[in-house]
Amino acid sequence: MAILGLDPTLHVSSPAPAVARSRIPVVRQGILGVALVLVVAGVLAGVVGLSAAQSSALVLIVAVWLVFSHLALPAYERATSFVPVLRLSAVLGAVAVATIIAGVSQETLVHRAAMVLAGVVVTAGLSTTAHRIALRGTPTVLVGPAREVERLAMRWAGHRDVRVVDTYGWTASMDLNEYRSDIVTDVLASVVRHRAASVVVAAGPALSSPALRHLAWTMQRAQVECLVVPDMNDHAESLRPRRVGDRVALALRVPGDHHASRLAKSALDRCGAAVGLVVLLPLLLVIGMAIRMDSPGRAVFAQVRTGRDGRPFTMYKFRSMVTGAESQLVDLLDVDEGAGPMFKMADDPRITRLGRFLRSTSLDELLQLINVVKGDMSLVGPRPALPSETASYDPWTWRRLHVLPGLTGLWQVSGRSSLTWEEAVRIDLEYVNHQSLRLDLSILLRTIGAVARRDGAH
Template sequence: MFHRNPVGAPFTGEAYALGSAAITLAYWLVWILALGVHDSRRPAVFGTGPEEYNSVLTASLSTLGLLTLCLYLVDFAPQRSFLLVAGGSGIVLLLLGRWAWRKRLHQQRRRKRNSYRTLLVGERRKSSDVARLLRSNTLAGFDIVGVVTTDAEASDLLPGVTVVDTYKNLLGTIERFQTDTLIVTSADALTPRRLKRLGWELEPMGVRLIVATALMDVAGPRIHTRPVAGLPLIHVESPQFQGWRYLAKRALDIAGAIIGIIITSPILILILILIRVDSPGPVLFPQQRLGLRGRPFTMYKFRSMHIDAEHQLVGLLDQSDGNGVLFKMRDDPRVTKFGKFIRRHSLDELPQLFNVLRGDMSLVGPRPPLPQEADGYEEWMHRRMFVRPGVSGLWQVSGRSNLDWDESVRLDLYYVENWSLVGDLLILWRTIRAVAKGDGAY
């Protein structure tokens, strides 16, 4: 068996086999190196957020592209097709492996295992805020074991957290708490010279040094550190509300809505029939909502309540489980028997796929507000309407109806400020799981 090289001379079968083995080995070595260069195993991104998947994809696709180009240059045609298939399969398997490992890691961190023993250093009030936020996100893996305060007043900040009122013997405190991560919580906690020396002192101890900034609810991809004259300046990019990324999001919406309608069409027809059988009245429930830039549109749902639900609402307002802005009731008597089922699994939201096709909504975005709800917004809350509202969103995968008003607003604003295509895909995946389980919906 012979294979042609670029100058026309044939490769023998043995030479071709050796060349194939060498190229395959080179591919795996370059892939492993690229994963390291792109920091896919860096503790700061490993196990949480979309940055890990971004790093894996970037490293894998660049390696596959480089090897494919090289194979075209040496004219190994059979090996090209093999590597494209094997490389593509390898990327999928690697992403699935990372996802499976992340699930296991999250299970361990919920039990306070495989977490970073973290010591906070800074002004008392700021340290308290940082400790509260880190404790609320156990999956990030920061186990707060102690706080070293730099101001005079020292008292308990959080239950189970030891407070030390001096940082003069900071290295001794680090050893006493068996710390592997040190977070400086306020800029004035240590002088620049002391902070630099602290980094040197922590290096042989294997302790990570993290400096918390005053920034809140800003995702990693928007933050870039660029040193100028030895001073690390943190650049915060503006949120993306237009441009090619937004066009790509719209393309994803259209494709996803069409696919979703085709796949769920038998379910749509079945729900339509069962609503008719369950209670008299129309199948769809149209409602005025506010969309992009506050423009009103008609949002559609499958009807899950009796037709006189609006008249019954007045007598139920004092039983609301909400926070004074939205009406929520766990056992709402206005909901029909079949309505309880479709609400639990969010099947009543399926007609909104047609709203997505029309451009009123996106697959992922903030919850679309009612006009009377938006009338009570504070000025900063109107940023929720800087993007199209979503069929799903962070609120959908973070507790749904169990969330209070303030937390729902915070999650919506976080999405508006930090959305990304990869983040949208992760939210859609988490939505499928949340809907299947019926968590937090009523």
């Protein structure tokens, strides 16, 4: 990270640096897509039987619409915005309805023109989709307090939709109001050097500084997108802008927090778990018999866990430890390798020989499908914790209990037992704050790979 080198001789009233237009590539502005749409419009006009004059007029209309639509958008949105396509679709729909109401013959000029415009809409939509795929990984410059910038850069390192090309941070001792021109100069130079399409400001106490307003104005003139990431301590619910009076506020709305979504998730959970129990019944019987042969004691282990909103329930799993393992826990607390309330030990002596295999393959968890059918658990959710663990939760960590615990979850496919307590909590809260059926299906598919690789399981 580059800490801004500021010149103490520069005063706040110094004029703004000259703004160089960012050299946004032709592809990123969607010029190739515009050309393709015009070609398709001309070809279709000839195919449907329009005369040369009619074809020229229609292509000219499409060209004017494309130019207007592009000029109405910032340069960094022209290739990836569906707004022009949606507007033309609305016009085409209106024409189609009017044609039907008026009983216009299919052989008329209006009908043929509508066919050409339909082809234009499809081509423009495909072009925008292709540009969105090709332009993934927006080159981005991060700006803000040094710690926030470093945290964001690390978090976005594995994301495909953003590519951090440079970072600029400042420490608390720097007076941003006094040195605003240096900030703008350095960031603008980085934007031009890396041909960045976006500047992201990590919000903090400095957000109200005139220096950052000055930066936003300069990026606007350079046709570079300027975004602000609110400081929500890594666990923000979905933020949606909403106008309140004459101000813009950020509404905190959890995705899927409505009856239809909860009913759909419950149906998916119970039906999926019931089918899983029927299909896996022979395997469950074999595992049960193998446990009884490997060590004395029952094959099924029942334990009280904390469910949604702190309600206790009995969780079932295959026994992977010796009988009476819970009474031996006190003697092992001194060698606890976990950083939080969850006990963790890589070479736990209480685990049986077969139990170690069952844990590494997650086969010991299969009986929790019974809990899913009963409604105590979900297929996907945070780890079901012990009451002794949840008793020490602070209000922030208690957020994990706002949803049903899961047979698998986001933290299980992100490292499992190799994660620290803080990392596990952060990932669980990320799931709670962004839960959706699409995310659940993604986690279920990733679980298969994580179990096959035995990632961090012990």
